[in-house]
Amino acid sequence: MNIVLSRDSQVRGMENTVTNAEKYFGQFCSLLAAYTRKTARLRDKADQLVRQLVDFANTETPELRAAVRSFAEDLAKVQDYRQAEVERLETKVVTPLKLYGAQIKQTRAEIKKFKRVRNNEIKQLEKLEKLRQKSPSDRQMISQAETRVQRASVDASRTTQQLEETIDTFQKQKLKDLQKIFSDFITIEMVFHAKAVEVYSSAFQALESYDLERDLEDFRAKMRGVYGLYDPRPLTDTASSLASLGSLAGQSAESPIRNQRKEEEASEDDSTDEDPVEDLRGQRQGLHQ
Amino acid sequence: MNIVLSRDSQVRGMENTVTNAEKYFGQFCSLLAAYTRKTARLRDKADQLVRQLVDFANTETPELRAAVRSFAEDLAKVQDYRQAEVERLETKVVTPLKLYGAQIKQTRAEIKKFKRVRNNEIKQLEKLEKLRQKSPSDRQMISQAETRVQRASVDASRTTQQLEETIDTFQKQKLKDLQKIFSDFITIEMVFHAKAVEVYSSAFQALESYDLERDLEDFRAKMRGVYGLYDPRPLTDTASSLASLGSLAGQSAESPIRNQRKEEEASEDDSTDEDPVEDLRGQRQGLHQ
Numbered sequence: 001m002n003i004v005l006s007r008d009s010q011v012r013g014m015e016n017t018v019t020n021a022e023k024y025f026g027q028f029c030s031l032l033a034a035y036t037r038k039t040a041r042l043r044d045k046a047d048q049l050v051r052q053l054v055d056f057a058n059t060e061t062p063e064l065r066a067a068v069r070s071f072a073e074d075l076a077k078v079q080d081y082r083q084a085e086v087e088r089l090e091t092k093v094v095t096p097l098k099l100y101g102a103q104i105k106q107t108r109a110e111i112k113k114f115k116r117v118r119n120n121e122i123k124q125l126e127k128l129e130k131l132r133q134k135s136p137s138d139r140q141m142i143s144q145a146e147t148r149v150q151r152a153s154v155d156a157s158r159t160t161q162q163l164e165e166t167i168d169t170f171q172k173q174k175l176k177d178l179q180k181i182f183s184d185f186i187t188i189e190m191v192f193h194a195k196a197v198e199v200y201s202s203a204f205q206a207l208e209s210y211d212l213e214r215d216l217e218d219f220r221a222k223m224r225g226v227y228g229l230y231d232p233r234p235l236t237d238t239a240s241s242l243a244s245l246g247s248l249a250g251q252s253a254e255s256p257i258r259n260q261r262k263e264e265e266a267s268e269d270d271s272t273d274e275d276p277v278e279d280l281r282g283q284r285q286g287l288h289q
Numbered sequence: 290m291n292i293v294l295s296r297d298s299q300v301r302g303m304e305n306t307v308t309n310a311e312k313y314f315g316q317f318c319s320l321l322a323a324y325t326r327k328t329a330r331l332r333d334k335a336d337q338l339v340r341q342l343v344d345f346a347n348t349e350t351p352e353l354r355a356a357v358r359s360f361a362e363d364l365a366k367v368q369d370y371r372q373a374e375v376e377r378l379e380t381k382v383v384t385p386l387k388l389y390g391a392q393i394k395q396t397r398a399e400i401k402k403f404k405r406v407r408n409n410e411i412k413q414l415e416k417l418e419k420l421r422q423k424s425p426s427d428r429q430m431i432s433q434a435e436t437r438v439q440r441a442s443v444d445a446s447r448t449t450q451q452l453e454e455t456i457d458t459f460q461k462q463k464l465k466d467l468q469k470i471f472s473d474f475i476t477i478e479m480v481f482h483a484k485a486v487e488v489y490s491s492a493f494q495a496l497e498s499y500d501l502e503r504d505l506e507d508f509r510a511k512m513r514g515v516y517g518l519y520d521p522r523p524l525t526d527t528a529s530s531l532a533s534l535g536s537l538a539g540q541s542a543e544s545p546i547r548n549q550r551k552e553e554e555a556s557e558d559d560s561t562d563e564d565p566v567e568d569l570r571g572q573r574q575g576l577h578q
Binding site: 187 | 320321323338341465496508509
């Protein structure tokens, strides 16, 4: 294998290395940027859910309100960790991949320079070949052409060496960066998932301890106490009944929060047999005292 | 507070309960469905990344190929768990929330029925009132009207009781379902995140053990061995050099896989001083034997 052929083959090998890196790093970059964006969208949806949960909690009975708020807070915490995940993916994964563009540009310039020098070598070789065919007896001309070929060949050799060093550095950096970027990706994801497990574990325990029977009692007390169902009093004054109905027509429905305040006025005859947690009753606010 | 007024107030309380549930469960449903869809999109992006990683691995030196493939497999595993997460969110969170529509419809029908019965009670009350004003002395008519009011009142009372039971069941089911759905959401997320931590932990270890120096050696061997850089032979036959160049022009660039096969032909003089893991060298394939 002679030098010119080997150099031509080598430069294609180097171009392949750079083109391959350009292609795949570009794809990794855009896919990981998209992955990061989708993660941010997921965070946005969860944030919306958090806001709705808080709104909903404010319309509910105290136990459920506390349970839903606690769930919303935990869900918000996971989104904070997801936000940190997004920022770290941007900084430690997407940005380094983007920086590859510059590195590849520089390496491409080195290859271009090498190609110019190599083309000169080929040109000198062609001139020498023509001389040998046209004037095989002109020893002086052939000798001069041979000198120019040797000079061009030395140039090409030196440039090739520089190029090889550049490609070597490029490849070394590529492997290092690839390992670093993927390791960082894994670490960022791992930290996020571990934090999520931690938060959801405590969220699960909180939700398990939610006592829906208490809320049902509150709800029943509200329904019966405030609205006075099963009121045993007979109809005596229909005129005032109608007057009351008329005045109600202009009122808006009572807000649930106002209803909640009124539950302390509830009668004591509501379904105490529905509550299996007699020992926790002391913590309740006034309803059964 | 008399019965008619209390019933009017009560039905509004019940309507509030149902309207509130309809509003928030509807929002939870669409937000959690969106959350599930965004999760599926994230899985899609990661799947694309997996495919690109596998493609890239096939163009690289053996050590990097193995490392990238292993990373791609782990990333694919996480996506399998994400797929399970998506399916479980659909089945155990989004679908039950959708089913609320039917439940709410039924409860609304009950409220409508109650309203009809209550309107009849009001109509009878109005008739009785008119009679009392127009013909206060017609005891028989007034007595009959009073009987109709009593009957309508009993009807309204019975229907109200049924409605209260319906709302009670509705509320109980709502609280139970809410606790169940949120618990399931947390469990599904927790399981996914825990699995992801597990897979990424092993992926991290695999990537940490990737030895880039070996790949660099392979790369250098390929560059020097195949392309014959620093070949000390002088130029002797320029004609055959040019002929070779000409024949190469019609060839496509060699595939990296073919290059990899050729690396075993590499010369032994490449930079052994670059490799700090002398003890691992025995595992390599032929290059330094």
